Amino acid sequence: MHEQIKQRLEQIVNNIGQLPSIPDVAGKVITMVNDPDASFSRIAEEISKDQAITTNVLKLCNSAYFSRGKEISSVERATVTLGIKEVKDIVFVAATKSILDKQIMGYDLAKGELWKHGLAVAVLSKHIAMIKKKSEIADIAFTGSIIHDVGKTVLALYVQSAFKEIVSLVDSKQITFQSAEREIMGFDHQEIGEKILTKWNFPQILRDIVRFHHEPENAPNESKLLVSIVHIANTICLMGGIGVGSDGLYHQISEEAIKTIGLKDQELENLYSNLPDTINNASAIQ
């Protein structure tokens, strides 16, 4: 255990001012999507209040990944054409980019790699939800995937100074990198991520995805399926080298996650084999 780092991290999580912020509109839209009383026009109005987000949202609505062919020129039009869940995902991409699209030193991720990793995991998670006939949760799988590693943005600095200790603990105790993060620094990137989402007032399901994406077997029952989907999508992207950093593949593939989703061996291999399509789809989000 590295006492100094642990104390510093305790300070950070207890003083949420030091955790990253997100434009208000993201939290509002997430709440409104779950509110049966919120109309399309109210949601569109809320988004339109943030000019910078609106510009990006419209651009994303017309990107090859989200577009339905017809040019979309207003947020209101987007909610009608794409549906509010899709628009919520798009707002999310626009609102989180500045937090995630940077160099992540301690994890050895060059600028853009963590962002592209999140997008690829999101595209793959959504795909898994669709092929497993769970389209009603595909949007949550997508949003949760975008931010599943957000904790790395805060932890990176400390991982950098404790890197040797973490690696030697992985080696001597044969535990995963993220378990070693927790043992050495008192927190792993999942727990820090959960604190960030708590600061943002995000719903429990998204907090669970962030908190348990490397240990889906420990997720509460009501979120186990979504956590498992993101876990598998994350694993496959890492195996494909997408967003793999200094923590490498020092993680587990959870058998319980495979069973929870009901993925057959062949389906799992196909997801990996189709990574070039996943990457193409992810790079069409811009």
Add this chain to the structure above:
Amino acid sequence: MQTLINVGVAQMQTAANPTVLRTILGSCIGICIYDRVKKTGGMAHILLPNGSGSEKPEKYADTAIPLLINNLIKAGCKKENLSAKISGGASMFKFNPNISLAQIGEKNIEMTIKLLEENHIPIMAADVGGNAGRVIDFYLEDGRLKVRAGGKEKMYYKI
């Protein structure tokens, strides 16, 4: 000036001195072949050991290797001057051995070595296996390969 070219998953690239070819690897293999006389080389980033034959040949070791050799010969390389370096093929740290996907890294390594041997391309360095992700840079000025993994760098010079 060295130009840097990123080689993506299931892609292949050939180029001449002074280009640097880079890729990032998990369970995939970066196959780097170099002509020491012509100072020209190529990199294939393969995802799987073998496919059905009808698909994208760059994706599989068994089809990508002959294609890469062919592309180099078309670019004026001589087969007898070619040598290879390979990297990648990592596996997840913990998994139940009955999950066949988890064996992909090992299978990729086996198939890559087998195909290079069958095509009589000597392997000068193999930085493969284990659980680390790798960023590799293949320098076409002299055929050296830099492998960055787990915060450390290694250089392989032999061509």
